[in-house]
């Protein structure tokens with residue numbers, strides 16, 4: 001028996017449980033409608049706890065999952081009385097066991113499980129680094145084949161806390177190609193026989209996996225937070241937090257107000273920030289990301305650089321910002337670095353660059369009065385604990401099996 005159906009957010013057409021990324025009538029997002037309307041926590045140590053609202057049949061058995069705790073030192077510094085940290089990474093002292101150190105692992109488990117349950121054999125994805133590492137790890141654990149296309153700048157992020165397996169096929173793109181070039185090449189590889197595209201934000205397993213950060217927070221706090229802070233590149237995390245808030249609202253036990261999305265990008269590459277400042281649904285490349293490739297090269301948090309984010313599509317980030325009366329911030333590298341060292345010294349854990357951007361945005365919000373002292377705030381520290389991990393594990397680099405010169409090169413030459 002199925003556990004959910006998929007519903008098109010534009011035309012309302014419904015589909016049964018399957019690996020489906022698009023509606024046959026239009027290009028809107030599909031959303032999962034779960035038959036369990038109330039969140040019933042399962043007796044699992046990690047993400048499998050949230051089985052009610054994950055689009056898989058079998059419960060996910062792993063100790064990797066989101067954790068939420070109430071900040072003391074950092075909150076005091078900011079003068080906030082209800083600041084909660086959603087932490088995705090490795091921090092065993094707080095029972096955080098995501099060994100690839102980012103919330104992308106929360107996307108990878110349900111995505112790979114859904115692929116397996118729907119008969120898929122090999123999944124193809126593009127990554128700026130963290131997503132690829134997460135999927136490679138789950139591939140090493142499950143033996144399911146993954147083809148990961150990564151720009152040269154992301155290759156050093158493709159390490160694992162275990163020996164790489166033959167199920168991981170890493171394709172490196174030579175310098176000069178960025179994340180969006182990787183997306184374009186992955187799209188072509190995914191059309192080869194036997195390959196399934198993972199679909200990015202279009203894949204409900206990815207969104208609902210990431211949405212568990214919001215679920216964990218609501219369960220820990222006892223209510224939907226007033227504000228949700230995260231740094232975004234594709235915006236998938238923001239969309240996921242919004243959708244999770246909607247499910248929690250409909251559950252009825254966690255309050256009736258959606259969390260206000262307060263999302264950030266890293267200067268100079270801030271296309272969604274620019275479009276949202278003018279309340280535009282469309283990103284206009286000439287206005288919002290002029291000289292995109294050059295801007296991307298200058299961006300500190302490289303995983304936040306997606307030239308084709310799911311922003312204007314029905315059910316995408318623009319809709320999420322409208323529905324939650326959201327705010328976007330543009331953060332400089334200097335602000336991010338300052339915020340990173342402040343957070344790390346007060347909270348006692350190292351954080352990744354996109355999380356530093358999110359922390360900086362919270363500092364800006366406090367300064368600008370966009371949050372009140374007693375508001376309940378969820379700060380999604382979506383990646384961290386890399387230094388902590390290295391104390392406990394020997395990390396192995398994943399070796400590339402092929403190098404691509406550009407997104408349009410003949411696929412036969414890749415020999416994969």
Ligand SMILES: Cc1ncc(COP(=O)(O)O)c(C=O)c1O
Pocket residue numbers: 102103104130131231232233234235236237238303304352354355382383
């Ligand atoms: C740690 C971390 N934070 C934030 C992001 C941005 O995520 P998204 O834009 O998909 O929500 C990423 C993307 O890889 C990430 O790895």
